Amino acid sequence: MQPFTTLTGIAAPLPRANVDTDQIIPARFLKSISRSGFGKNLFANFRYREDGSENPDFVLNQEPYRRAEILIAFENFGCGSSREHAPWALLDFGIRCVIAPDFADIFHNNCFKNGILPVRLPREVCERLMEDARLGGNARITVDLERQVVVRPNGEEIPFQVDPLRRHLLLNGLDDIGQTLQHAAAIDAYEARQRATQPWLAAR
C-alpha cells in the first residue's frame, strides 16, 4: 500500500449526498479478479451514456477534473454495498482523498485499507471546499495527514480528526495483517479457551 502523507491536487466537486457504492462502481463491473483496472468504470452510470460515449456533463469528464486527486461530496458518502471495488475504482482513477460531512462505516474502513484518506468536515466547510473545487486547476487543495489539516487555495487551514492508529498505518503504508500476526500467541490462547468452553463452535 502506498503511504499517504501530503497530497496537493485538483479537487472535483460532486455536490451530492448519499453517493452509494453502486454509483461509484455498478455491480456489472465487479467481475474482475484483480484489484486494478476499475478506474475506467468509476461512476460509469454517470460518466458514460447508453451508447458508451462520454457524458460531457459529468464532472470527471471535464478538464481539469480528469486529473482530480481529491473528491468533495456531501453526506453519507459510500453508503450501500460493502464492495471494496469502490475504493479500488477511486484509487485506479487517481483519487486518494474524499472529503465529505460523513461516510458510511464500511466504505470508510475500506478507504484506509487502500491508502485513501476519507476526511470528515462539517457541511458548511464542505460547501466552501466545493466552491474552491469549482475553480478547477487554479485552485489546488492540500491535504496534509501529518499535520491533520486541509489547506484551501486561499491558504486557510482547516484541521480535521482522524483515528491515530489508522493515521499511523496510512502514513507508513502498513498492511495490518502483518501487525495482527504479531499477536498470534494471543489468538492461539483464545482458541484454546474457546475449544474448552464453547465446543459446539468447532467444525461440524
Add this chain to the structure above:
Amino acid sequence: MSGQTPKTLFDKIWDAHVVETLPDGTALLYIDLHLTHEVTTPQAFEGLRQAGRRVRRPDLTLAVVDHNIATDESRRTGIEDPESRLQVETLERNVREFGVPYIPLLDARQGIVHVIGPELGRSLPGMTIVCGDSHTSTHGALGALAFGIGTSEVEHVLATQTLLQKPARNMRVLVEGNLAFGCSAKDIVLAIIGRIGTAGGTGHVIEYAGDAIRALDMAGRMTVCNMSIEAGARAGMVAPDETTYDYIRRTPYGPKGEAFEQALRWWRTLPSDPGARFDTEVRLAAHEIAPQVTWGTSPETVLPITGAVPDPEAEPNEARRAQMRRMIEYMGLTPGQRLQDLKVDVVFIGSCTNSRIEDIRAAAAIARGRRVAEGVRAMVVPGSGLVKKQAEEEGLDRILKEAGFEWREPGCSMCLGMNPDKLTPGQRCASTSNRNFEGRQGPGGRTHLLSPAMAAAAAIAGRLADVRDFQPKEAA
C-alpha cells in the same frame, strides 16, 4: 451478574470475543464464522498467496456462489458470461488450494450466502459472523454479532481469524404492539428506515426489541436485520429466545444433544440485561405501520401504499429539494401521483431480504387462484436449494406457476445487476430486495421496494397495489 454494570446483547458478544485490546482502544476481535462468496474474495485469496499465508481456520469458513450465477436451467450447462465464469472458477480454485469448505452451484444446499448460513445451522446465537457483503447483518436475527466487511478485511480474517474493530454504539429500536392486517417484517424495517434515515444508524449496532419483534418468526427477524445496513448501521440483532432455539433445533448442522444443551445455557445469558444503557433509542408503534413502498432511489424515501409521490417544491431544504427532483426524474414520476397508479413491468420476489419459505408462502397466498397481469414479468427466486425443495413439497411452485409467475433456481438474481437477471432502462420493478439505488437492478431500472405479499399483489394488479385489498382465496 450482581454488582456489575448491566450489559447489552452487543456488549456481551463483543466482550466474549476480544482477543486483545490495543493501546488506542481498537479490539482484536475473534471471528467464529466467516462466510464467503465469489465477488468479494478473489483479491483476498490472491493477497494470501502473494504473502505465502494460509487460511488459519478453514473449518470456520464456508464458501458458496450466489451473485454471478444464472437462475434458470442454463446454470446446468455452465456460466455463459466469461467474466462471471472466471470469478466462479477462481473461487473454486481458491477453496481447493486453501482447503475451504464449499457449496458448489449444483449442490442441493446452494443458495444466497445469507439464507444458507442460518438455515444450515452454521449461524448461531452469540457468534461473531462476517462476510464480504454488507447484508451479513441478516445473521443478527439469531442473536449473533454479524456484519459486512471489505475485501482487505476478508483477507485479514482468512489469515488471522480476527478483525481489528472499534466498539460500536448501541441503539435500540423498540417496535411495540401488534402489526396490522397485511403488514409484515418488511413493512416494519422500511418504516424504521423511513423514520431514522439511511444514515440514522451510522456507527451503531441496532438491537431490535419490543413485542412486535418478538412475535416475528425467524424469517421475519432476518428481513428486519438484513436491512439494518440500509439504515446505516453496521449490524442489527434480535436477542435469542424460544423461537430462535426451536429454529436451530431443526437445522441440519446446528449443535445436537449435549452440545446443544451446553450452548443453550450460554445463549440464555445473552439478552440485554434490564437497565442496560443504549446510546440511542427509537420507538415505533406496530399498529401504526401500513404496508410500505419506496418511491425514490434511497430506501428512506418510503411511504404507505396509500400515499402519493411527494412534491419537491414543498421541501424547505435546498439540497434535499434538488435530490428529490433528481429522484423523481430518474424514477419517471410526477409529484402528486398516487403510488397505486404506478404500473409495473417486472415483479421480483427474492434476495436475501425476502426469499425464505415464509416469504414464498406469503406471495403464494396472494397469487393463489389469480393471474399475473398482462405484460408483467413476475419472477420468484427462492433463496436456496432447500427453500426451493420445501416450497415444491408444499406445492407453492404450482400455485405460483399457475398464476403466471416464473419459478427459478436460487441465487441473488435481480437484486443486483450482475447476473443475467436484470432490468432494462426505464423498466419499473416491484421488488422484495433491499436497495432501490439508481441502476441497482440494471442500468436505468426503477425499483420500488416492498414486501413479498405486496409484490405479489403488484404482479396481479399490474401496478403497485394495496395488499389489504387482496383477501387470500381458499385452496380449490
